Every structure is written in C-alpha cells, then in structure tokens.
Amino acid sequence: MMRSFALRSLLSSDAVLPHLAGLRIDDVVRSGLSIRTAVTTRVPEALCPVCESPSRRVHSRYGRRLADPPVSGQEVLIHLGVRQFFCE
Secondary structure: OHHHHHHHHHHOOOOOOHHHOOEEEEEEEEEOOEEEEEEEEOOOOEEOOOOOOEEOOEEEEEEEEEEEEEEOOEEEEEEEEEEEEOOO
C-alpha cells in the first residue's frame, strides 16, 4: 500500500501537477492489471453556463467513469465524482 500513498501524495501536490488543483485523489488501488483511481472535485463553486453567475449550492452529485488505453499493459480507470450546482 506504500505505492498507493506515494502516488496519492504526488497527485495531490498542486506544485507538481497544477492542472489537477481542482481535484482530490480519494483512493488509488492497483488490482491485477488495473489501476483504479477515485477522484472528486474540490472546487467550492461553479459558474452557471447560461448566466455565468457563480453558485455554491449543490443540486446533485453523480459519477463519471474515465478510461484510457492501457499503459505498459495496465488498464487505467478513473472514477470521477462530480457535483452539479443550482443557479442562484
């Protein structure tokens, strides 16, 4: 499990991967030929796509599954937890 901790620490570092600053790595598990990562957004608000006003009121939550082609023979799966906001 040491590898999982080291990878989670690396991925949560905003200095190393600044484009992932809005994400929180909840879990990284290597299972057979798969690497499964659970990720949630940590952004406190989002802009309405219609009126572009910011909102902090969460309407709902849902999950997305992202998959890439195998890397060095290992399947990479990302379970992304996403929030949908109410427009105020």
